[in-house]
Amino acid sequence: MDYIYDDLPKQYSKAVKSSSKVLNSGRNSLFPARIRFLYPFIRHYTNLLFNFAAVNFIMHTILITGGAGFIGSNLVRLFVARYPHYTLVNLDKLTYAGNLENLKDIENAPNYHFVKGDITDMELLRNLFARYQFTGILHCAAESHVDRSITDPLAFVTTNVLGTATLLQVAKENWQGKFEDKIFYHISTDEVYGSLGETGLFTEKTGYDPRSPYSASKASSDHLVRAFYHTYQLPVKLSNCSNNYGPYHFPEKLIPLCIHNIFHNKPLPVYGEGLNVRDWLYVEDHVRAIDLIFHKGRIGETYNIGGHNEWTNIALVKELCRQMDEKLGRAAGTSAQLICFVKDRAGHDLRYAIDATKLKTELGWEPSLQFEEGLSRTIDWYLNNKEWLAHVTSGDYQQYYNQQYHKR
Numbered sequence: 001m002d003y004i005y006d007d008l009p010k011q012y013s014k015a016v017k018s019s020s021k022v023l024n025s026g027r028n029s030l031f032p033a034r035i036r037f038l039y040p041f042i043r044h045y046t047n048l049l050f051n052f053a054a055v056n057f058i059m060h061t062i063l064i065t066g067g068a069g070f071i072g073s074n075l076v077r078l079f080v081a082r083y084p085h086y087t088l089v090n091l092d093k094l095t096y097a098g099n100l101e102n103l104k105d106i107e108n109a110p111n112y113h114f115v116k117g118d119i120t121d122m123e124l125l126r127n128l129f130a131r132y133q134f135t136g137i138l139h140c141a142a143e144s145h146v147d148r149s150i151t152d153p154l155a156f157v158t159t160n161v162l163g164t165a166t167l168l169q170v171a172k173e174n175w176q177g178k179f180e181d182k183i184f185y186h187i188s189t190d191e192v193y194g195s196l197g198e199t200g201l202f203t204e205k206t207g208y209d210p211r212s213p214y215s216a217s218k219a220s221s222d223h224l225v226r227a228f229y230h231t232y233q234l235p236v237k238l239s240n241c242s243n244n245y246g247p248y249h250f251p252e253k254l255i256p257l258c259i260h261n262i263f264h265n266k267p268l269p270v271y272g273e274g275l276n277v278r279d280w281l282y283v284e285d286h287v288r289a290i291d292l293i294f295h296k297g298r299i300g301e302t303y304n305i306g307g308h309n310e311w312t313n314i315a316l317v318k319e320l321c322r323q324m325d326e327k328l329g330r331a332a333g334t335s336a337q338l339i340c341f342v343k344d345r346a347g348h349d350l351r352y353a354i355d356a357t358k359l360k361t362e363l364g365w366e367p368s369l370q371f372e373e374g375l376s377r378t379i380d381w382y383l384n385n386k387e388w389l390a391h392v393t394s395g396d397y398q399q400y401y402n403q404q405y406h407k408r
């Protein structure tokens with residue numbers, strides 16, 4: 001994470017340089033020659049101190065909702081490592097999609113706390129605010145799977161719409177108009193924009209046209225967030241991101257499902273003719289963008305996040321097959337024989353593609369990985385974390401909370 005100190009205020013680097021001049025000024029040095037050998041160490045630790053001070057202006061206490069999910073856990077991991085001086089509280093209901101095994105490596109970090117609970121529970125939220133005095137909210141919690149929204153739309157309305165409204169209301173009550181250094185960051189999806197034809201890109205100005213209960217519930221939550229900004233000046237930020245992939249992705253979604261099925265020689269179901277197009281972004285690039293927007297994005301603004309990386313589903317599945325044949329030592333073409341076409345999803349959007357120019361020009365963000373490399377890393381992660389995958393597919397991950405937290 002070397003980008004962490006790229007953006008230090010100039011006065012700090014000046015101070016570090018001038019301190020090194022004084023230390024280094026030969027005859028006139030403040031320090032006798034015999035201890036001048038300590039200079040590299042002094043410089044190193046002075047640097048660290050200044051760097052720490054520069055990112056430490058604000059001591060945030062942040063509520064991260066849905067931090068046990070796919071994107072949330074990658075976000076929690078980044079913030080825990082990068083901001084040891086923040087207090088990070090992960091509130092997650094632990095639905096089928098919430099998996100505390102995603103956070104095993106950081107669960108005992110001193111700046112991290114887990115609370116099991118529901119964002120629609122106003123009493124719980126009020127108690128948490130009273131206890132922690134949050135200055136920031138990173139709102140990831142959602143029902144997120146389009147297919148599930150088709151079978152159970154009300155669950156999506158409850159969590160995504162009512163849950164977001166409850167969180168907004170409790171933040172407003174607690175911050176009581178004292179909005180300096182407060183941030184309510186809502187994490188959303190490009191699916192709110194509807195479906196593109198063969199050309200064009202979604203910009204922040206594209207009108208909303210959601211087509212599934214999932215995207216409609218996310219669109220409603222985006223509107224509520226903006227309404228709280230315009231009506232009460234609640235300091236909000238939003239981002240709408242394209243499809244993510246990477247470590248800790250629940251294997252009901254296309255990429256981890258295919259990796260799992262290829263490994264076990266099971267069929268690879270592809271909707272329709274596989275011609276739907278998605279713009280894929282590596283999850284660590286997404287959480288890096290969230291970090292940047294949270295700290296440097298403008299209040300009241302929306303930022304689109306995307307990978308400039310469009311693939312038809314069928315081309316993507318074939319690329320996965322190709323890479324896995326290589327990694328598993330199978331003859332080229334073996335895994336592709338597992339592909340089978342299934343009845344298309346109802347109301348399946350044809351194409352999503354993001355224009356992330358605003359994020360690039362305002363905040364300098366760009367995706368860091370080529371897709372083939374990101375896919376390769378993702379496959380390696382799943383092959384190296386077979387136990388994680390086995391627990392998820394068997395349902396054993398749902399015992400983890402009881403084992404780890406219940407006894408505390």
Ligand SMILES: NC(=O)c1ccc[n+]([C@@H]2O[C@H](COP(=O)([O-])OP(=O)(O)OC[C@H]3O[C@@H](n4cnc5c(N)ncnc54)[C@H](O)[C@@H]3O)[C@@H](O)[C@H]2O)c1
Nearest residue numbers: 066068069070071093094095097098118119141142144244
């Ligand atoms: N996955 C993507 O490709 C993608 C792309 C763009 C935006 N998003 C958005 O990012 C956010 C996170 O997506 P994800 O893929 O990590 O989802 P996910 O389904 O993996 O995780 C959602 C998390 O929210 C928790 N949760 C669900 N209902 C809750 C409730 N009522 N109270 C508290 N916690 C609850 C779940 O237990 C889970 O840990 C969502 O808002 C989603 O709309 C996702």
